[in-house]
Amino acid sequence: MTPTVNGKEVTVGPPLWLLAEITYACPLHCVFCYNPVDYTQHGPELTTQEWLKVLRDARAAGSVQCGFSGGEPLVRDDLEELVAEAHKLGFYTNLLTSGIGFTAERAKALKDAGLDHVQLSFQDSTRELNDFLSHTKTFALKQKAAQLIQSNGWPMVLNCVIHRLNIDYIDKIIELAVDLGAEYLELANSQYYSWAQLNRDGLMPSREQLQRAERVTNEYREKLGDKLRIFFVVPDYYETRPKKCMNGWGNIFLTITPDGSALPCHTAKMIKHLEFPNVKNMSVKDIWYESEAFNHYRGDAWMKEPCQTCPEKEKDLGGCRCQALMLTGDAANADPVCDKSEHHQTVLDAVAYAQVPDAKRIEVKPLVFRDPINSRKLSSITEA
């Protein structure tokens, strides 16, 4: 399909990746959560019937990977029904979970429904820190979840969000993954959106911490070979060129939020001047190909300088629109991770601050945990 965007025809492929954020409810309170800070102010969750329609519509539009996410998707008791429908439609179904609520009974029901894959998130391998960071006592539960994944024959993919407070334990995290029989381990540094943006100073590792973690990871890669494949994602603040965010705006990725809003990425709702469509009153196909919000940052006609005339613009498409908005005030600016951006200094300042040891910081802001009380408090501040 070739919709016309800003007077230019742009070729758009299907929304291959559907992320169904079926609920914002979550028993955890992670300080790096990317759910919107004002999540308590969003509309009511879609019903089972409405989600079934989203799945059918998206599949007909060409979606093939389906991620069930949240919040904690296991909070909804219709998850099995949604997975069964997605499987029947021919989706490859992924469950992205913290493992809380993942009992032997539900694991079996999900297996019977045709669930293809479970990605289990860990905050850390050391129980104390894990419990501190997620504000709950959940570590033993996660170990149990990992065993259920294995006994049901799902490929074992562990994801651990890395940051200033746990990055020095990376060897323990990798060893835990080995002990649990993981085949893949994602060590992803937290990206600074939503709650992680509020907590950025407390979460960004120093350069020394990063280098050590990468060195340790490489040593384990050599030692473990094919037994465990490890992906390590550095925080983009340490780069000089931005990431090609979501592989391009409205290119392959479609998020449906709990209330039915359709977004090109899970944090895009922060771009307030765009009116994002809702699956309750627009078909997935029209949302993807026709809506102003999805067409807005397609192609390159929207770009400003230095992106517009940059020889690398096709490579990264100017980076992340949300990051540009958060750090420069305009989502159409270059992502200031790029050292060609006139706002790059804001990134350098944050990185410089990450080198200051906690003991030498004049004011150490307490971490803000993601919970309904903080959400309501912060929503009233943004609205005021």
Added chain:
Amino acid sequence: MTNDEAVLNSTPALAAIFRLQWEEVQQAWVLLYPEGMVKLNGSAGEIIKRLDGKKTVTALIAELEKDFETTGLEKDVLAFLETAHQQGWVKA
């Protein structure tokens, strides 16, 4: 036995982690795996969909040549299977 002979006598199958399926919207065979997808070109799809873990590569080549009424596919099939092994799509 040369390496090619060994391959011709092997009976490859799709690796367990992948699922092969036809995608109508893309008009292509794709390999699906946790959170990812490989879009196969026409000939790659025709080769992979015929792998069952029992058929030898020699038999596979004969089948392809018959179905497409052609000859001399051996070199291309062996080259593709080598790539497929390297990518981990196929196990011998």
